[in-house]
Amino acid sequence: MSESPVQVIRKATWVGSVANVALAIVKIGVGKLTGSQALVADGVHSFSDLVTDTAILIGSRYWTAPADKNHPYGHGRFETLTNIFIGVLLAIVGIGIGWDSLHALSQEPAAAPGMLAFFAAVASIVVKEGLYRWTLVQAKRINSRALHANAWHHRTDALSSFPVAVAVMANYLFPGLHYLDQVAALLVTAMILKAAAEILWPALLELTEAEADSQIEAKIQQYAADDADIREVHAIRSRRTGSTILLDFHLLVEPDMSVEHAHTISENFKSHILDKLDEVVDVIIHIEPYTCAERVVNPCCDDHSCD
Numbered sequence: 001m002s003e004s005p006v007q008v009i010r011k012a013t014w015v016g017s018v019a020n021v022a023l024a025i026v027k028i029g030v031g032k033l034t035g036s037q038a039l040v041a042d043g044v045h046s047f048s049d050l051v052t053d054t055a056i057l058i059g060s061r062y063w064t065a066p067a068d069k070n071h072p073y074g075h076g077r078f079e080t081l082t083n084i085f086i087g088v089l090l091a092i093v094g095i096g097i098g099w100d101s102l103h104a105l106s107q108e109p110a111a112a113p114g115m116l117a118f119f120a121a122v123a124s125i126v127v128k129e130g131l132y133r134w135t136l137v138q139a140k141r142i143n144s145r146a147l148h149a150n151a152w153h154h155r156t157d158a159l160s161s162f163p164v165a166v167a168v169m170a171n172y173l174f175p176g177l178h179y180l181d182q183v184a185a186l187l188v189t190a191m192i193l194k195a196a197a198e199i200l201w202p203a204l205l206e207l208t209e210a211e212a213d214s215q216i217e218a219k220i221q222q223y224a225a226d227d228a229d230i231r232e233v234h235a236i237r238s239r240r241t242g243s244t245i246l247l248d249f250h251l252l253v254e255p256d257m258s259v260e261h262a263h264t265i266s267e268n269f270k271s272h273i274l275d276k277l278d279e280v281v282d283v284i285i286h287i288e289p290y291t292c293a294e295r296v297v298n299p300c301c302d303d304h305s306c307d
Contacts, residue, residue, distance in 0.1 A: 005142040006064040012138040017053040036117035038164045076242025079146045086149040087200035094192030121165035128158035149199045156192045212238035212245040229265045231290040248284035255289035
């Protein structure tokens with residue numbers, strides 16, 4: 001039996017949580033043992049991933065719940081709020097890494113850490129990059145934007161381990177290049193902030209009721225053009241709620257068509273849209289007679305068949 005979306009979300013999140021705890025313990029322990037403050041800080045960053053894991057485990061219980069009396073359009077906005085939380089946390093982590101790096105540039109260089117710190121950082125990069133790719137596959141499998149955001153959080157952890165590995169190796173080979181750690185960390189900061197913006201911006205657009213998909217109107221128009229029973233569609237509106245899209249529009253049919261026939265056409269068209277567009281979960285269709293629409297566009301028309 002295939003897994004439900006909530007099962008996929010929880011499995012992916014629990015796998016990530018276990019990996020985060022293990023990596024954090026290893027990096028902090030090795031960092032203390034070898035004298036690598038950067039590795040200790042990176043271990044603390046891994047612990048921060050647990051916060052987003054917890055948010056997803058809690059939030060998924062709500063956004064996967066079916067519509068009810070108090071939430072007739074479903075609970076998808078809980079996923080939006082979770083994405084905002086992850087994006088804000090990523091931004092805070094990125095700013096923190098950047099601030100620490102700028103501050104460290106003015107400090108006296110510490111003693112070079114042992115090579116064990118290098119291997120710990122490389123192990124973190126490999127594990128977190130693998131976790132990012134696997135989580136991204138799970139996110140695409142169920143079309144979960146929150147899981148996609150958490151996948152990017154895994155990648156930022158891998159990126160934050162990269163300057164640690166570079167700094168340890170550079171200090172080992174060239175003791176005078178101690179500043180490379182801070183320079184690399186600033187580059188990582190920019191990448192983390194970019195990831196945070198890519199998570200936050202769509203979520204903020206959703207909260208402001210922005211159009212869900214710029215291409216969706218063209219797709220609906222094409223589907224309507226392929227249906228001989230539909231004369232026209234207009235007033236197409238879409239909005240996103242979490243990982244799903246709600247859609248409504250006006251559908252025009254011949255004015256002498258029976259209500260039952262028009263309803264059948266609209267239901268068939270709705271089923272076709274739901275089958276073609278995976279993200280769309282509900283469609284509201286307003287049926288209109290075609291000649292009435294012509295009279296609105298052309299007031300001089302003497303056709304009174306709609307009276």
